[in-house]
Amino acid sequence: MTPKSASINRRALLAGVAALGSVAATGSGKGSSLSEKTKSQIQANIRDNVWDVVVVGAGVFGAWTATHLQRLGKKVLLVDAGGPANVRASSGGETRMTRSAYGADAIYSQMATESLAEWKALSSRAALPLFHPTGVLMFFQTMVDYAEQSIEVHKKLELPLDMLDTKALTAKFPQLDFAGVEFGLYEAEFGVLMARRSVLHLVEEYVRAGGTYVRGQATTPEPDSDSHSLKIDGESVQTDAVIYACGPCLPKLFPDLLGPRFLVTRQAVAFVAPPAGNDGFGPDALPGWADFNGGDLYYGFADIEGRGFKIAHDQHGPAFDPDMGGRRIADGEYDRLRRYMERRFPELTGQPFVGERVCQYTNSSNGDFLIDKHPDFERVYLLGGGSGHGFKHGPEVGRMAAAMVANATSAPDQRFSLTSKETTHARAVI
C-alpha cells in the first residue's frame, strides 16, 4: 500500500496525520472508504467549497457539534490544530466521569442523562468500549445543601439515585475506608467514558458519514472583514457560519472578549497500580467515586482497562498556558494524593504511581458553559467553558450548539449566554 493510496482510518486519526498540509479525511457516505488526498487536492477542496459551517476545534464539544450539524444536513468542515482530542486538548485524557448528581443545577442533571443515551449508543457502535457502566458514588461527611438538592432534583426529574448509609457503603464497597462518612449517593446507570477514544470514534463516524475533517490552525475572522471568511493554515475558507469550540485556547483567540471571563487552570491526575491479584479495584468492583470532603473534592476511577487506579484532587490549580504549560506532576502533589489515597483506600498503601497527566480546566466565572453568538459578528459562534465537568455533556452541548447555528439564534439558555459570564471567578457548578 503506497502512502498516497492508503485509506484514512482511525489509525490515521490516532496518529494525528490528517494535517491540512498533507491529508484531509473526507467520507462520501455511509460505509465509504476514506481516501487520502494530496496536499493540492485538499487545499482545493477547502478553498473551492462554500461550507455551511466551519467547526473550529475537534474536542468533545466541537466533535459533537459537527456530528449534530451533519445530522441536520449541513455541509460541515471540522478543523483542529492538533488533531481530535490531542495531547494538549482537555478532551485528550484517557477517562472522564459521567454522573447526573449536580446539586440544585437540574439543567446539568438533565443534560447528563440525555447525553448518556448518546454515549451508550456510540459505545455500542464502536469496536472497543467507550463507556464503562461502573456506577458512580459520591460520598459525604455530613448532609450538605449540594447532596440535599441533588436528591430533590432527582426526585423531581424521576431519575434514579440511591442513598446508602455507612453500613451499606462498607458492605458494597469494602475497598474504601468510610471513616467520617455519613452517607453516599450512588448512580448505578452512570460510569466512566473513554474520553480520547470516544472523540476519535465520533470524528471517524462523522467522516465516514461524509463529513470533512482537516488538521490545521484556524484564524479568527478579521475584525473589519466579512465574518464569513477565515483562514486555515493560511488558506482562505468560505463559510456561512463558523463556531469556535477551542477549549482552553478560546481566551487566546478572543482575548478582549473572553480573556477576562475564562480562567484556564492546571489540573493533575495520577494513576496507581493496584496490588497483583487484588480484584477490588477493577471496574466490576469499584465505581467512579468522588469524596465531597467538605467541598475539597477528591475523585477517581477503577483500574479501567489495566491503565491504573485514577486519583485526582479537584481544585482549580494555578493559571495554565495550554500551549506552553509543563505537563509533569510535582513531588508534593504526589505526596498529597498518596496521603489521601492511603487513608481512603488502605489496600493501595505503598502501591506505585504508574502514570500522570496534567490537563487544564477552562473555567467560566461560575462553571456554566458558553454556547452563544459572538456579539460583533452576524454568523460567528462561541462554544466552551467546560469548567472541569464538560465532557459528559458533549452530546447535548453539541446538539444545542448545532441548533443555535443552524437556526441562527443565540444562547439556548440564559446560563449559557455570554452576558451571564462574569469577570470574577466563583465556582458554583460542581
Ligand SMILES: Cc1cc2nc3c(=O)[nH]c(=O)nc-3n(C[C@H](O)[C@H](O)[C@H](O)COP(=O)(O)OP(=O)(O)OC[C@H]3O[C@@H](n4cnc5c(N)ncnc54)[C@H](O)[C@@H]3O)c2cc1C
Ligand atoms: C484533568 C481533567 C479531568 C476532567 N474530568 C472530567 C470528568 O470526569 N467529567 C467531565 O464531564 N468532564 C471532565 N473534565 C472536563 C472536560 O474534559 C472538558 O470540559 C472538555 O474536554 C472540554 O472540551 P472542549 O471541546 O471544550 O475543549 P478541547 O478538548 O480542549 O478541544 C479544543 C480543541 O480546539 C483546538 N483548537 C484550539 N485552537 C484552535 C485553532 N485556532 N485552530 C484549530 N483548532 C484549534 C485544540 O487543538 C483542541 O483540540 C476534565 C478536564 C480535565 C482537564
